[in-house]
Amino acid sequence: MKARITITALVALLIFCAGYAALFIAPDEATMHAIQRIFYFHVASWNAMFCAFFVAFYASVAYLVTGKRKWDALGVSGVEVGVMCCTIGLITGPLWARPVWGIWWTWDAKLTSTFILWLLFIAYLLLRGLVEDPEKKASLSAVFAIFASLDIPLVYLANRLWRTQHPQPVIAGGQGSGLDPTMSKVLLLCLFAIFCVMILALMDRYRLELLRNEAAELRYEIESRGLDASDGQETRALQKGAQ
Amino acid sequence: MTTARAAAIILAKELRLEFRTRELLTATVIFALVVVVLFSFAFDPTAAESRRYGPGLLWIAFLFAGSLMLNPSFAREQNNETLDALRMSPISNFAILLGKILANFIFMSLAELVLVPVFAVLYNLSLAGIVWRLILVLVLGTLGLTVTGTVFSAISAHARMRELLLPLLLLPLLTPLLIAAVESTASLFAEQPALDRTWLAFLAGFDIVFLTASWLLCDHLLAE
Numbered sequence: 001m002k003a004r005i006t007i008t009a010l011v012a013l014l015i016f017c018a019g020y021a022a023l024f025i026a027p028d029e030a031t032m033h034a035i036q037r038i039f040y041f042h043v044a045s046w047n048a049m050f051c052a053f054f055v056a057f058y059a060s061v062a063y064l065v066t067g068k069r070k071w072d073a074l075g076v077s078g079v080e081v082g083v084m085c086c087t088i089g090l091i092t093g094p095l096w097a098r099p100v101w102g103i104w105w106t107w108d109a110k111l112t113s114t115f116i117l118w119l120l121f122i123a124y125l126l127l128r129g130l131v132e133d134p135e136k137k138a139s140l141s142a143v144f145a146i147f148a149s150l151d152i153p154l155v156y157l158a159n160r161l162w163r164t165q166h167p168q169p170v171i172a173g174g175q176g177s178g179l180d181p182t183m184s185k186v187l188l189l190c191l192f193a194i195f196c197v198m199i200l201a202l203m204d205r206y207r208l209e210l211l212r213n214e215a216a217e218l219r220y221e222i223e224s225r226g227l228d229a230s231d232g233q234e235t236r237a238l239q240k241g242a243q
Numbered sequence: 244m245t246t247a248r249a250a251a252i253i254l255a256k257e258l259r260l261e262f263r264t265r266e267l268l269t270a271t272v273i274f275a276l277v278v279v280v281l282f283s284f285a286f287d288p289t290a291a292e293s294r295r296y297g298p299g300l301l302w303i304a305f306l307f308a309g310s311l312m313l314n315p316s317f318a319r320e321q322n323n324e325t326l327d328a329l330r331m332s333p334i335s336n337f338a339i340l341l342g343k344i345l346a347n348f349i350f351m352s353l354a355e356l357v358l359v360p361v362f363a364v365l366y367n368l369s370l371a372g373i374v375w376r377l378i379l380v381l382v383l384g385t386l387g388l389t390v391t392g393t394v395f396s397a398i399s400a401h402a403r404m405r406e407l408l409l410p411l412l413l414l415p416l417l418t419p420l421l422i423a424a425v426e427s428t429a430s431l432f433a434e435q436p437a438l439d440r441t442w443l444a445f446l447a448g449f450d451i452v453f454l455t456a457s458w459l460l461c462d463h464l465l466a467e
Contacts, residue, residue, distance in 0.1 A: 064463050119415040126411060130402035139463045140398045144412065147391070150456055151416050154449060158419035161441065162426060 018193035026186040044194035045088040052082030057149040060142035072138035073209035109159035120148040249334035253342020275308040293366040298428035310410040313392035317400035383446040384424035
């Protein structure tokens with residue numbers, strides 16, 4: 001418990017330093033000025049998202065191979081945290097694009113693929129909410145996560161092949177090739193900070209899922225022994241809370 | 244019993260079940276027709292505009308119709324728990340899945356057989372000279388749709404609100420297939436019809452990836 005609080009405090013300090021560095025230490029960008037500073041968190045959230053979804057994919061495969069419930073818990077944690085990072089990226093992107101490109105959104109290959117990725121994993125979370133039986137929930141959502149992960153390269157490839165056949169004037173105004181040395185140091189710090197936040201959220205979510213599983217098992221035990229005759233209402237309330 | 248023979252028996256069962264009533268097939272065709280009619284209000288259906296939007300419209304109609312039609316494939320096994328009976332029979336899980344995929348593929352193809360000529364008439368597009376190439380595109384696209392759709396039908400059959408869940412799972416996953424199918428159909432409806440090999444290869448790749456994944460994962464999909 002004490003270790004967890006220490007780690008959380010350290011990560012909070014780290015993200016504070018990263019925010020300070022991105023806002024005050026990184027040099028001003030020549031054409032975009034202050035708005036460019038969102039880039040440090042935007043890129044970092046994509047990086048964290050890919051790591052989280054990779055964890056989810058790995059955990060889904062591991063669940064189907066071993067059948068151990070802890071892998072299922074890690075899988076759902078990976079997806080939830082990945083969706084969180086994806087949402088941050090999808091919000092910071094248009095915030096930057098509006099002043100720089102002049103539009104909130106363009107159906108470019110990367111943007112479209114990410115949006116579909118987000119939809120796919122939202123569907124994963126919906127699926128989990130709609131299946132009652134825990135065993136079924138775990139195996140079916142693992143199968144879906146693997147299908148969705150296989151689909152991602154195909155989505156990106158299809159959009160790349162398709163959009164490159166059309167002119168896309170807006171995207172060329174994006175980041176230039178070279179980064180200022182201070183900028184890349186700040187970017188590295190932000191990448192690391194957001195990655196740590198992601199890992200922390202992932203670990204907390206994983207622990208929560210394990211506790212929920214344990215609580216569900218205990219409740220099942222109580223019910224199967226017929227011990228809940230007096231406080232059935234409370235049990236139902238607990239069940240509702242756990243879902 | 245070999246997988247092929249077992250799959251053929253499942254296929255025969257599915258076909259017999261459907262052709263007793265033909266409910267599913269009729270409903271699918273009519274639904275797709277409704278979508279096709281509704282799209283005529285979304286743009287001005289002149290010949291030039293139809294060439295631009297037609298292929299996309301056609302495939303979106305197929306995808307919507309498919310995501311509804313594929314739902315009963317496993318859901319109707321739930322009613323009398325007949326899926327357990329299928330699992331108890333001495334055949335592999337992949338044979339069950341394959342039989343259902345083939346059955347859905349046939350239903351979807353039959354629906355398309357009716358819909359494509361009607362669509363061509365309504366939107367003034369000519370099928371002359373492109374029939375065989377179009378059939379190739381339709382077969383590859385429909386195969387991808389039915390493979391993923393049948394697998395997801397097995398997933399959504401265990402969920403609440405399954406009729407709503409299946410399109411939610413299926414349609415985002417099918418976007419690469421949609422792009423590839425629309426682009427290859429569009430190149431056939433162009434002024435100079437041509438078969439786009441890149442997109443055709445992409446469609447075939449999509450089919451292979453998900454057919455392989457279904458084969459590898461079917462034991463977990465249909466597990467007790």
